Amino acid sequence: MNRRDFIRSSGVAGLSVGVPGLFSGKEERRPPSDRGSSLKVGFAERDITPDLGMEVPGTYVKTREWKIHDACKVRAAVFDDGRFKIALVSLDALMVPRYVVVAARKVIEEQCAIPRDSVLISASHSHSSGPTGMVQPGQYDGASPLVKKLAYEISSCANVGYVERVQEEIIRAVRDANSCRVDALCGFGAGEERKVSFNRRLRMKNGLTYTHPGQGNPDVLGYAGPIDPQVGVIGAWDQGGRQLGCIVNFACHATTNPGGFSANWPYYMEKTIRGVLGADLVVVFMQGCSGDITQVDNLSPYALPSGERWAQFVGERVGAEVVKVMVSIELGDGTPLDARAKLWRIKRRVPSPEHVRISYDFVQKNPNQVDTAEWVFAKEIVMLDALLKKDPEVEVEVQAIQVGPAVFLTNPAEFFVECGLELKSRSKFPFTFPVELANGCVGYVPTEEAFGPHGGGYETRLTSYSNLEVSAGRQMVEAGLELVGQMTPGKVPTPPKASPFRPEVGLFGATPWSYGNVPPQID
Numbered sequence: 001m002n003r004r005d006f007i008r009s010s011g012v013a014g015l016s017v018g019v020p021g022l023f024s025g026k027e028e029r030r031p032p033s034d035r036g037s038s039l040k041v042g043f044a045e046r047d048i049t050p051d052l053g054m055e056v057p058g059t060y061v062k063t064r065e066w067k068i069h070d071a072c073k074v075r076a077a078v079f080d081d082g083r084f085k086i087a088l089v090s091l092d093a094l095m096v097p098r099y100v101v102v103a104a105r106k107v108i109e110e111q112c113a114i115p116r117d118s119v120l121i122s123a124s125h126s127h128s129s130g131p132t133g134m135v136q137p138g139q140y141d142g143a144s145p146l147v148k149k150l151a152y153e154i155s156s157c158a159n160v161g162y163v164e165r166v167q168e169e170i171i172r173a174v175r176d177a178n179s180c181r182v183d184a185l186c187g188f189g190a191g192e193e194r195k196v197s198f199n200r201r202l203r204m205k206n207g208l209t210y211t212h213p214g215q216g217n218p219d220v221l222g223y224a225g226p227i228d229p230q231v232g233v234i235g236a237w238d239q240g241g242r243q244l245g246c247i248v249n250f251a252c253h254a255t256t257n258p259g260g261f262s263a264n265w266p267y268y269m270e271k272t273i274r275g276v277l278g279a280d281l282v283v284v285f286m287q288g289c290s291g292d293i294t295q296v297d298n299l300s301p302y303a304l305p306s307g308e309r310w311a312q313f314v315g316e317r318v319g320a321e322v323v324k325v326m327v328s329i330e331l332g333d334g335t336p337l338d339a340r341a342k343l344w345r346i347k348r349r350v351p352s353p354e355h356v357r358i359s360y361d362f363v364q365k366n367p368n369q370v371d372t373a374e375w376v377f378a379k380e381i382v383m384l385d386a387l388l389k390k391d392p393e394v395e396v397e398v399q400a401i402q403v404g405p406a407v408f409l410t411n412p413a414e415f416f417v418e419c420g421l422e423l424k425s426r427s428k429f430p431f432t433f434p435v436e437l438a439n440g441c442v443g444y445v446p447t448e449e450a451f452g453p454h455g456g457g458y459e460t461r462l463t464s465y466s467n468l469e470v471s472a473g474r475q476m477v478e479a480g481l482e483l484v485g486q487m488t489p490g491k492v493p494t495p496p497k498a499s500p501f502r503p504e505v506g507l508f509g510a511t512p513w514s515y516g517n518v519p520p521q522i523d
């Protein structure tokens, strides 16, 4: 590298910004404190690691865990532009029940003056986390003894004490983030990671779509849908150039269970980011639309790795991409902030009387003497039948939270990636980050195509967990875009413009290099 290249590279956008020691002091670079900002940002995290022996939700039957691999946490970021305040909260949890969101928001509004609609609470969908679902306490208390037995003794159940603790720690995390707000600058960016996530739904020769048909299955035609490789990042720095934290958005089921309670692959993502950028950086992970996306490649010819290795592989690759984005982004003031929400009710699908009758008959059989999957799905129809008598509709919230040129668009579902990609392509924001399993949980919400003649698969099965009407995905996409339509994106921060070109030779900038504008020399 010669002197000219050195000068040039030291001025590349993002290299020196906010990173102590790298700022060269050259005139063309201004330290963050010169840029001015009306934004204050605070980050905090709290522990929600479950007790040994608690249930691990994530399937339709009870499973318990007796080891801890790494801590489960609540992570929060509070943004304040002096006019408006928002809170972004992420839990290392399979899901966050709606009543927890409603109760936590009420206290957060009272204690931190952050309006309810401006608080986003989402779950990372960790399948190695504590009992926040599936069946909620008291949900089936009015049902028959048979249904109560299926729900409370056989199904995966939330733990009352644990859910109360999670609710309290959400409030504490936001309160802590709110009280440590400092003047800050933000950067916005997105990278790509294409090797860790795969569409788990595959087209079959019989015309249907199967979920995880198995490696080497000769009846597979190909993937039924895309992935979303985008790694979305918002970073925040204080005025002295210290990195405070970042928000990360990426779509991949957190099912790389490393053994024991764990944040799942986001643990390794956080470890990677902290390893490079600072041990006290808070990483708030917002799960993208990954209802049909996991780390499993059904078309891979190779043996699948262990849970530990897989969690590392996914987490470290996504984390490395976050680091690349963080060192490349330009800083700005990250305003304006805005938040809107739409609430409405969506009907549940209703199983036919014949389907219900057959299911009641089937659950009387010994589950060990019949097809286990069929018995579990029969149990689910019996539970859904009871649920429909109490709640034939479900309250659904879609929320849009803006930080400058970025908008988080939420849904409470395990939302198909196709819907997330549609939100991105139709949004007018430079950065659109869809967040699933936010502000409640309504189970899988597939595309309408997945319910059609060539659809099918696990996510389309009617259960007590996944049962919204076929148009639910469409309704949520349109609601999100309606909210986006009411907002005005902020500017994406860019580096200062180069000075106008001057023909006289000079050492750097918009002038020809005095050593460079010469003919070839052969002698």
Ligand SMILES: [Zn+2]
Binding pocket: 125, 253, 291, 414
């Ligand atoms: Zn899932």
